[in-house]
Amino acid sequence: MKAASYTSERRGDQTRLMVMDKRGVAFSTFAHLSGFLDPSDLLVVNESAVLPASLSGVLERTGEELEIRLAAHEGEHFADFSQWLAVSFGKGDWRSRTEERGAPPALRAGDRLHFGDELSATILSVDERSPRLLHLKFLGRRILEEIYRHGEVIQYAYHRDPLALWDAQTLIGGLPLSVEPPSSLFSLSAERLLALKKTHRVVGLLHGAGLSSTGDISLDALLPLPEPYFVPEATLQAVRETKANGGRIVAFGTSVARALESALESGKGQGITSLKLGPERPAHGIDGLLTGFHEPGTSHFQLECGLVEETKMHNAFEEAKAQGFIGHEYGDLILLWSNEKAPRAYAYAIAQNGNVS
Amino acid sequence: MTITNKTKLKDLKFLITGGSAGLGRALVAELLGRGASVATFARSEEGLARLCADFPGAHVFRADISRKEEIHAIAAQAAQALGGEVHVLVNNASSLGPTPLRLLLDTECEDFEAVLQANLLGPFRLSKVIAGNMLLHGGGLIVNISSDAAVSSYPRWGAYSVSKAALDHLTRIFNAELGEQKIRSVAVDPGDLRTALHFSAVPDANPENLKDPALAARELVDYIEAGDFSLDRIRL
Numbered sequence: 001m002k003a004a005s006y007t008s009e010r011r012g013d014q015t016r017l018m019v020m021d022k023r024g025v026a027f028s029t030f031a032h033l034s035g036f037l038d039p040s041d042l043l044v045v046n047e048s049a050v051l052p053a054s055l056s057g058v059l060e061r062t063g064e065e066l067e068i069r070l071a072a073h074e075g076e077h078f079a080d081f082s083q084w085l086a087v088s089f090g091k092g093d094w095r096s097r098t099e100e101r102g103a104p105p106a107l108r109a110g111d112r113l114h115f116g117d118e119l120s121a122t123i124l125s126v127d128e129r130s131p132r133l134l135h136l137k138f139l140g141r142r143i144l145e146e147i148y149r150h151g152e153v154i155q156y157a158y159h160r161d162p163l164a165l166w167d168a169q170t171l172i173g174g175l176p177l178s179v180e181p182p183s184s185l186f187s188l189s190a191e192r193l194l195a196l197k198k199t200h201r202v203v204g205l206l207h208g209a210g211l212s213s214t215g216d217i218s219l220d221a222l223l224p225l226p227e228p229y230f231v232p233e234a235t236l237q238a239v240r241e242t243k244a245n246g247g248r249i250v251a252f253g254t255s256v257a258r259a260l261e262s263a264l265e266s267g268k269g270q271g272i273t274s275l276k277l278g279p280e281r282p283a284h285g286i287d288g289l290l291t292g293f294h295e296p297g298t299s300h301f302q303l304e305c306g307l308v309e310e311t312k313m314h315n316a317f318e319e320a321k322a323q324g325f326i327g328h329e330y331g332d333l334i335l336l337w338s339n340e341k342a343p344r345a346y347a348y349a350i351a352q353n354g355n356v357s
Numbered sequence: 358m359t360i361t362n363k364t365k366l367k368d369l370k371f372l373i374t375g376g377s378a379g380l381g382r383a384l385v386a387e388l389l390g391r392g393a394s395v396a397t398f399a400r401s402e403e404g405l406a407r408l409c410a411d412f413p414g415a416h417v418f419r420a421d422i423s424r425k426e427e428i429h430a431i432a433a434q435a436a437q438a439l440g441g442e443v444h445v446l447v448n449n450a451s452s453l454g455p456t457p458l459r460l461l462l463d464t465e466c467e468d469f470e471a472v473l474q475a476n477l478l479g480p481f482r483l484s485k486v487i488a489g490n491m492l493l494h495g496g497g498l499i500v501n502i503s504s505d506a507a508v509s510s511y512p513r514w515g516a517y518s519v520s521k522a523a524l525d526h527l528t529r530i531f532n533a534e535l536g537e538q539k540i541r542s543v544a545v546d547p548g549d550l551r552t553a554l555h556f557s558a559v560p561d562a563n564p565e566n567l568k569d570p571a572l573a574a575r576e577l578v579d580y581i582e583a584g585d586f587s588l589d590r591i592r593l
Contacts, residue, residue, distance in 0.1 A: 045493065047490060047493055049429065049432070049433055049436070051433070078437075078440075078441070079437050079438070079440070081437065142418065142419075144430075144433060144434055144437055145418050145419060145420075145430065145434060148427075148429070148430035148433065148434075149430070164426075165426070165429050166425070166428075166429065169429060169486070170489075171489040171492070172489050172490050172492065172493045173432075173486070173489065173490065174432075174436045174441055174442060174490040175433070175436040175437065175441045176429075176433040176436070176437075190489065190492065190534075193492060194492075194538070197492075197538075202493065203493075204493045204494070206441070
């Protein structure tokens with residue numbers, strides 16, 4: 001599938017939308033999303049903002065240059081931005097595919113990294129699963145300020161132009177826990193949210209959306225890494241009410257699915273989740289998932305296969321490709337329904353906007 | 358969160374731009390004194406050091422509202438400091454441009470643009486980021502500090518005056534678009550204040566004719582506490 005290459009292009013309502021349930025698929029646009037929903041459906045969004053999580057620095061011990069990408073917040077609480085799980089990259093920039101970057105310098109516990117004059121970090125430990133996977137601690141008092149001063153938003157080699165921090169944010173972003181965007185929200189304009197709020201309940205949670213790719217097969221196999229989440233009691237209450245009333249839970253993005261599922265499974269509204277959703281561990285807590293298109297084999301695709309049979313997901317992916325859908329973070333969207341019951345408005349939406357296959 | 362006359366100040370989280378001097382500084386003091394949570398920032402290291410020393414209870418950082426590149430850093434640090442959500446944004450930071458003030462025909466284009474960056478574009482950009490999150494949380498308040506120069510045409514106050522008039526209208530448009538969502542905006546004319554900004558514009562102003570910024574801060578916090586935000590613009 002062609003990846004979205006125009007960086008800050010947001011097509012909003014014009015973003016193409018594929019809707020899929022066990023009966024088949026329909027094609028529409030994001031403008032008509034509500035036509036595929038029932039009024040009793042609860043929409044759940046990730047209100048995390050996106051950090052400039054790519055930091056270029058120098059290893060003090062050798063003077064070698066490297067890039068560190070923050071992968072997941074490991075602080076004791078969300079106001080503590082000092083401790084992170086991170087991945088090292090060798091020299092080179094985002095224009096090189098991550099697979100083609102040189103090896104990063106060998107790092108060890110106690111190593112000191114410097115990012116500009118006022119931000120440095122100590123390697124607490126190198127994770128046993130990969131020499132590139134690091135647990136680090138930033139030093140200093142104004143860590144978040146300095147991360148914003150020295151960091152850049154994570155780039156994608158398939159993009160034509162570099163992304164600015166503004167390009168990576170969503171309409172509703174608040175606390176910056178994510179290192180890559182909760183991109184299913186890129187199409188959500190204020191105009192659309194205001195319209196959706198007239199007919200639906202929309203509630204938020206926080207999930208630190210992590211790295212989507214590292215360019216290293218063994219590291220990518222570990223994705224998604226453990227990530228922090230916080231589901232407010234009001235959101236959990238809304239989920240319980242919706243289910244009790246026969247409504248369905250629609251997750252905007254895989255990060256919402258992971259956070260909600262983790263909260264429901266553990267009974268804790270807050271924590272760090274290692275849950276990996278897929279065919280062997282489907283997301284029972286959600287009924288619908290609005291998300292982008294990512295290739296078979298990615299953790300993103302696996303999560304989708306927990307909602308819809310894998311062969312059907314493969315077919316849907318191929319069909320979307322044939323229809324000219326655009327993939328990846330800045331691309332088109334798919335709304336997947338996991339259960340048998342189709343929305344009442346579904347037939348109407350197909351008749352108005354799409355065709356069934 | 359929806360702010361009403363039943364909302365307690367101690368439950369409100371404020372982000373105040375330009376907290377190191379004048380009305381902003383007085384607002385930080387007043388709000389902290391009345392139990393609110395406050396995040397604010399200063400452009401200079403000196404301003405930051407002063408804020409840290411004087412207001413240990415406030416969350417302070419260094420940033421420049423006029424730079425688009427810093428807006429998300431401001432919103433992020435406020436969210437971090439305030440536990441995730443800003444309830445009240447006070448767009449207080451203002452720039453006069455070079456002083457002595459000049460006639461419009463003598464104003465450099467770059468100076469005019471710089472004033473708009475600080476007084477209009479900065480508040481727009483920050484409001485855009487903060488209000489998006491407020492939309493999810495069922496409401497909030499945006500206070501835009503204005504001036505009588507927004508409605509009166511004083512010679513030599515050109516860039517500042519134009520920026521404040523536009524800020525007033527930005528307030529009205531936000532209300533027209535988001536007011537029903539309980540996100541209210543209000544432009545506040547605090548009166549002529551005994552501040553460094555006023556003296557740099559009017560060096561021979563009689564201090565006795567100028568209002569104490571602490572009084573204006575108290576009036577503004579009383580207004581917020583009263584919880585009636587039905588007007589687009591008020592004068593303290």
